[in-house]
Amino acid sequence: MKYKSQKIAQDFYTFAVLLFFVQIAVGIIAAFQFIWPDFFILNFNTVRTLHINALVVWLLTGLMGATYFVVPEESQSELWSIPLARFQFWATVVAVTVVVVGYIWMGLNPQANKFVFGTTLLNEGREYIEAPRWADLLIALSVILFLFNNFMTMYKSRRWTGIQGTLLGGLTFLTLMYLPGMFYTKSMVKDQFWWWWVVHLWVEGSWEVIAGALLAFMLMKVTNAPRHVLERWMYIEVALVLFTGILGLGHHYYWIGTPRYWLWVGGIFSALEPIPLLLMVWDAFRVTREHRVVSNRLGLFYAVAHAIFNFVGAGLWGVIHTLPMVNKWTHGTQITTAHGHLAFYGAYVLLVVSMIYITLPLIRGATEFNTSRGYRSFWWMTISMIFIVLTITGAGMVQTYMERLLGLDYVTVKANYNLWFWVFRAIFGFGFLYGVFLFVVDFFKLGKEPVEVPVKVASETTT
């Protein structure tokens, strides 16, 4: 670590890592509720809300931590204000805690979600952006403080690198795209129209831009590859992300009461969305091939895995159901869940985890650290996730066939034909949880335990 203000990243990481564990524990409860709906004191909707909100919040705090590391590094100066960063961190923690308490309260007593000044008090009742309006404002304020701090750092040092420019551009876009979710519309069609602005332009727009910038940063850090080549490819990748992704938004406007021309706009542009993701994979392999001296093998391993699973989860699992003639049958089935899981895991979970593995050793001043737990964690998480996704893809295919094509009843398909898929998902969930557990332990121990020198096996020629 070159600048002592980069240490603040660790606080954000700690909060993110703990929430990651909570997210998965809650996900397993949700999975069991598919088998026994009354499995838990909170209803499914509350459990699911906790699962996906924990996900979004920990990814965002992880990205904030990463940014607090990257910006001083890139602008070669201390952060503009450490107290502001610390304040912003605690404000986020307090706001998130209060919102979670509100969700649980509403889960125990749905009537508590009263109308106050025309909006709901505890839960907005809109997927992913369930946080009530007053919390939206606090979140926006926290993010603005965060952006301001980083911009001031760059401004003061007057070193604008492509990586940090793109990173902050992506973060600004992210903040702006939170706004379309902050007003009420009487028409459910308009409601969903703006809701997708937030959700789609986040995951397939601004977040993907951030991922492009961080990928370039990570490759540069661990391999010492030259900046100008990395930045050139980064610009091409993020440009293609937005050229395809902005109008790719149309793939959510096929069936919600919007005009027919979206079938063309959405179909054509979203079908091109995998291209930049494939380019990122190629880029990651290009760098690893050309630059053999690697300072952090585990970090690079995670970064490359991120690029691959971003392409597989978002690109492949996305493109299979993105054309209108397919989506007409699969829209709103478990196929969507399968895609949602692999895309978020590959694109953003692995991104934040790889950023942690690359920056945390630097923050803690560890030139070497034990990597075996990190690898084991990766395989437990990834293999479990692959099986969860395959199970749920199976459930989605059965659902599409039986409910949508044959016309069987939704509840029958869910309770009878798909039962075993739910059972297997829940089982693999524990495998994933174990992987996360290893990661959490590793996070707290990294650089703080003696480095084990790998014991060389005396001879390979055992008979």
Next chain:
Amino acid sequence: MSNKGVRNLFIFGSLFFFVILLGLTFDTMSRIDKRAPEITEEVDQGKRLWHKYDCIGCHTILGNGSYFAPDLTKTTANKPVSYIKKFLVNPRKVNPRASMPVLGITEEEAEKIVAFLDWISKVDTNGWPPEPVLAAVPQAMAGGAAVYQKYDCSACHMIGGVGGTSGPDLTHVASRQPDPEWHRRHLVDPASVVPDSAMPPFAHLSEEELNQLVDYLLTLK
């Protein structure tokens, strides 16, 4: 191209696509209201209740949301309003096997939610959800089975694994209820034999249809 060149391509290209998106958004906003019925005060209040109870945390609507419970885009087109209202107030009383919890919805609230669901069912969704193309073509049936088909009893009931799950499975109903008189009264006015029944009354059946239907039900042992 220099790095600066690609950077500018990225910035201005993205702005270009964003401007197109704004244009399409503007156009779409001017057309949405024409593709749906007028939004009355009641529909709006129903929508607010939809948010209050976080229905989207279990259900999809227009295909978006959670996949734990059936899509509600066409609910009022498939089920009678009287049934939906009773179900919303207390799902487990209507259907002992229901997974939907009792949320504390009052009767007035149910009224408004139904108005909202009815509005949704009339939105022009470019033909979604599609008709199941591979559904078995119903064979021409005779007698009571034809009456059963004509009045769409299978929207709520299942016989031999085919049909809905809102009401009890009728595969062996005659073993539970062998009395023809009971069935006759039940069909015409369910609440007269099952207090507070959520099944809609079928008082509009002709005498002959009623006889055939009861005979058919009694074969289901």
